[in-house]
Amino acid sequence: MKVSYKWLKDYIDIDLTPAEMDDILTQIGLEVGGIEKIQSIKGGLEGLVIGEVKTCIPHPNSDHLSITSVDVNGEELLPIVCGASNVAAGQKVVVATVGTVLYDGDESFTIKKSKIRGEVSLGMICAEDEIGVGTGHEGIMVLPAEAVVGTPAAKYFNVEDDIAIEIDLTPNRIDGASHIGVARDLAAYLKQQKAIEYKMPSVEAFKVENNSTPIEVVVQNPEACHRYSGVCVNGITIAESPEWLQNRLKAIGLKPINNVVDITNFVLFETGQPLHAFDYSKIAGNKVIVKTLAGGAQFTTLDETKRELNENDLMICNAEEPMCIAGVFGGLESGVSASTTSVFLESAYFDSVSVRKTARRYGLNTDASFRFERGTDPNNTIYAMKRAALLIKEIAGGSISSEVIDIYPNPVADFKVEVSVDRIERLIGKKIGKETIKNILTALEIGIEKEDGDTLNLLVPPYRVDVKREADIVEEVLRIYGFNNVEVPGKVNASLSYAPKPDEHKLRNTIADLLSYSGFNEIMNNSLTKASYYDNLESLKPENTVRIFNPLSSDLNAMRQSLLFGGLECIAYNINRRNSDLKFYEFGKSYQHFKNEENENPVDNYFEKEHLSVFMCGNKTAANWNLKEEPTNFFHIKAFTENVLKRFGFKIDKLRINETENDQFTEGLSYGVKKKVLVEVGMVSGKILKAMDIDVPVYYADFDWETLIGEATKNKVAYTEIPKYPAVKRDLALLIDKATSFAEIKTIAFNCEKSMLKSVSLFDIYEGEKLGADKKSYAVSFILQDTEKTLEDKQIDKIMQKLIKSYEKQLGAQIR
Numbered sequence: 001m002k003v004s005y006k007w008l009k010d011y012i013d014i015d016l017t018p019a020e021m022d023d024i025l026t027q028i029g030l031e032v033g034g035i036e037k038i039q040s041i042k043g044g045l046e047g048l049v050i051g052e053v054k055t056c057i058p059h060p061n062s063d064h065l066s067i068t069s070v071d072v073n074g075e076e077l078l079p080i081v082c083g084a085s086n087v088a089a090g091q092k093v094v095v096a097t098v099g100t101v102l103y104d105g106d107e108s109f110t111i112k113k114s115k116i117r118g119e120v121s122l123g124m125i126c127a128e129d130e131i132g133v134g135t136g137h138e139g140i141m142v143l144p145a146e147a148v149v150g151t152p153a154a155k156y157f158n159v160e161d162d163i164a165i166e167i168d169l170t171p172n173r174i175d176g177a178s179h180i181g182v183a184r185d186l187a188a189y190l191k192q193q194k195a196i197e198y199k200m201p202s203v204e205a206f207k208v209e210n211n212s213t214p215i216e217v218v219v220q221n222p223e224a225c226h227r228y229s230g231v232c233v234n235g236i237t238i239a240e241s242p243e244w245l246q247n248r249l250k251a252i253g254l255k256p257i258n259n260v261v262d263i264t265n266f267v268l269f270e271t272g273q274p275l276h277a278f279d280y281s282k283i284a285g286n287k288v289i290v291k292t293l294a295g296g297a298q299f300t301t302l303d304e305t306k307r308e309l310n311e312n313d314l315m316i317c318n319a320e321e322p323m324c325i326a327g328v329f330g331g332l333e334s335g336v337s338a339s340t341t342s343v344f345l346e347s348a349y350f351d352s353v354s355v356r357k358t359a360r361r362y363g364l365n366t367d368a369s370f371r372f373e374r375g376t377d378p379n380n381t382i383y384a385m386k387r388a389a390l391l392i393k394e395i396a397g398g399s400i401s402s403e404v405i406d407i408y409p410n411p412v413a414d415f416k417v418e419v420s421v422d423r424i425e426r427l428i429g430k431k432i433g434k435e436t437i438k439n440i441l442t443a444l445e446i447g448i449e450k451e452d453g454d455t456l457n458l459l460v461p462p463y464r465v466d467v468k469r470e471a472d473i474v475e476e477v478l479r480i481y482g483f484n485n486v487e488v489p490g491k492v493n494a495s496l497s498y499a500p501k502p503d504e505h506k507l508r509n510t511i512a513d514l515l516s517y518s519g520f521n522e523i524m525n526n527s528l529t530k531a532s533y534y535d536n537l538e539s540l541k542p543e544n545t546v547r548i549f550n551p552l553s554s555d556l557n558a559m560r561q562s563l564l565f566g567g568l569e570c571i572a573y574n575i576n577r578r579n580s581d582l583k584f585y586e587f588g589k590s591y592q593h594f595k596n597e598e599n600e601n602p603v604d605n606y607f608e609k610e611h612l613s614v615f616m617c618g619n620k621t622a623a624n625w626n627l628k629e630e631p632t633n634f635f636h637i638k639a640f641t642e643n644v645l646k647r648f649g650f651k652i653d654k655l656r657i658n659e660t661e662n663d664q665f666t667e668g669l670s671y672g673v674k675k676k677v678l679v680e681v682g683m684v685s686g687k688i689l690k691a692m693d694i695d696v697p698v699y700y701a702d703f704d705w706e707t708l709i710g711e712a713t714k715n716k717v718a719y720t721e722i723p724k725y726p727a728v729k730r731d732l733a734l735l736i737d738k739a740t741s742f743a744e745i746k747t748i749a750f751n752c753e754k755s756m757l758k759s760v761s762l763f764d765i766y767e768g769e770k771l772g773a774d775k776k777s778y779a780v781s782f783i784l785q786d787t788e789k790t791l792e793d794k795q796i797d798k799i800m801q802k803l804i805k806s807y808e809k810q811l812g813a814q815i816r
Contacts, residue, residue, distance in 0.1 A: 006160070027479065036164045080125055235399055276316075288346075293315055326354075650711075679708075
């Protein structure tokens with residue numbers, strides 16, 4: 001939201017620099033996103049001056065150009081070649097001198113000394129649209145005769161400089177969504193240092209002058225429209241807004257439309273109360289009805305879009321047809337036009353949930369809906385309406401021509417909050433004193449209903465929709481007192497706590513490191529997803545999807561049942577941008593709903609579970625000068641899956657491994673312990689990949705993180721120190737029967753030498769006619785090591801001789 005510095009000064013007497021304003025607003029919770037210098041006319045008309053055309057003759061080499069000499073109160077007359085048909089001697093004109101920058105929207109160009117068909121031109125005589133003071137381009141702009149030559153155009157056209165402050169408004173601070181709201185907060189802060197007040201424009205001059213345009217209002221849906229106020233103004237003239245009003249709106253990025261519409265926008269950004277002006281002549285039966293209509297009704301909004309209404313949309317109707325979507329968008333037929341002579345001003349307090357649902361339903365986000373969705377001030381409708389009516393009288397003429405209508409059956413009471421001074425100071429971390437707290441609360445317009453020793457019974461005005469608890473009061477006090485005024489303590493209080501084992505966060509970081517070091521990238525996807533992803537899946541049934549009652553869009557209308565589709569969206573996004581060799585992992589929750597009539601509490605039917613998902617697709621290695629590209633296959637992701645399981649302490653040969661029956665996979669495996677599934681891994685179903693528009697195989701592993709954590713507690717990790725003494729390697733070539741397996745050789749070796757022998761490996765097999773038809777040769781390597789000392793040759797020879805004798809005796813082996 002943008003705030004104009006000059007506009008803000010209409011309500012509070014301040015003289016702060018932009019940097020000081022930035023610092024204060026950010027401290028009090030209205031964070032400044034940026035500060036920009038604004039001019040009512042882009043470029044500020046710099047370099048433009050008022051001139052007088054002294055001579056004007058036809059260009060000798062052109063049928064439509066003229067050569068002029070122009071007096072701009074300089075040392076010499078400026079020769080300027082002009083193409084306008086209406087240029088003539090004696091005219092007062094606007095001249096862009098050499099070096100002036102002119103703007104056309106976002107485009108700009110600089111006036112330079114030039115020759116036009118052989119004639120020197122030192123400037124440009126401008127049309128009104130070329131300098132941004134109008135839209136006409138039928139010829140140059142001719143000024144009144146009394147215009148003074150040499151006057152800077154910025155002074156002549158009263159160009160106004162301003163500063164636009166961009167406030168990154170958080171949803172809870174809708175009270176700051178207006179210039180008066182910002183002024184109110186500034187005054188509360190500055191009041192702690194000096195006597196200062198903010199002021200609201202007076203509406204005491206408001207009075208009903210006649211009843212020439214009576215109106216009747218009926219509210220049929222009081223649950224969606226808590227308060228409805230209105231009044232008629234007759235005898236108005238629709239025209240351009242005065243310069244000051246246009247400048248105010250331009251400073252915050254709004255385009256002026258006409259005086260009445262501009263006034264409603266002005267009051268909206270002044271007070272925070274949305275208004276709507278109806279053409280009185282379009283209100284059939286002189287009756288306004290606030291109600292819902294049957295679903296399917298057609299309605300054309302101001303943007304000329306025909307919309308099909310929902311049965312829950314609150315509408316502002318006349319006796320015959322709808323005129324406006326309440327709190328969201330006006331209708332095309334009932335709005336103010338050039339022929340309007342009477343208006344009905346609406347100022348209402350609509351239910352925030354009703355407005356939010358309607359706005360989301362149609363994808364509309366207007367300045368009015370933005371405020372109604374977050375909560376406007378129910379006690380501000382009459383003031384804003386009177387303020388707008390008086391401005392219309394002042395600017396557009398006319399008179400107040402109906403009685404004030406105010407339907408407010410159930411007034412919204414102040415929020416009652418009880419706090420203690422001790423509690424406030426304890427949460428702040430500093431004793432600031434009871435009087436300081438009371439002064440801050442009073443400055444924030446929070447009333448003190450009762451004071452009982454240390455306890456304060458407070459009345460919070462309804463426009464502070466975010467202040468309803470003790471903690472909210474503490475925050476209010478602290479933001480005005482100043483977070484920076486609370487000193488950092490010199491000591492840190494700490495307490496010992498029992499850390500459960502295994503430490504889930506540590507394990508998560510360990511696995512994340514393992515995958516990241518293996519070339520995987522971590523992804524994080526939205527928990528909201530598209531419900532249609534789960535159509536026709538048996539493993540993730542549509543009826544188990546947790547649906548959103550008020551979805552942001554049809555693509556985000558449910559909670560995810562699996563991390564699969566979020567990962568596939570990331571893969572599709574990357575493939576579409578020519579990045580197809582992908583390795584992703586994600587930690588996240590899945591959400592499901594299982595209806596069970598036996599559960600008295602509906603919440604018990606909802607379940608969430610933590611998962612780790614791993615994705616691979618494309619090539620495992622890219623082609624280069626000494627390697628061929630190697631496509632990813634099932635065994636690659638299987639290896640990473642088993643590495644994760646091993647890191648948790650599981651022994652793969654001890655797990656239950658079956659083919660998965662999950663229809664998310666074309667083929668794959670399931671690893672489990674007893675009846676619990678730890679992970680399912682395999683190739684993603686082609687049907688799913690086709691729906692996601694992915695034409696390459698994708699391999700996916702879905703870890704049940706909670707089960708992994710639970711089962712990991714039953715695994716003890718055994719470890720030994722790294723030996724200090726070196727290992728020794730010896731090789732044997734054994735001529736043995738073909739029927740003898742390496743497993744037998746290995747078993748005999750370890751039975752023969754249990755302490756020194758660490759490993760046995762086969763590094764070559766040879767078969768040939770010279771060995772004999774039933775013989776083969778195994779080249780076997782043995783690793784020997786003593787953890788207590790360095791092995792000597794005698795020990796090594798003794799062990800090797802022992803092994804040789806065992807092979808000769810048990811296998812009939814011959815040593816080659």
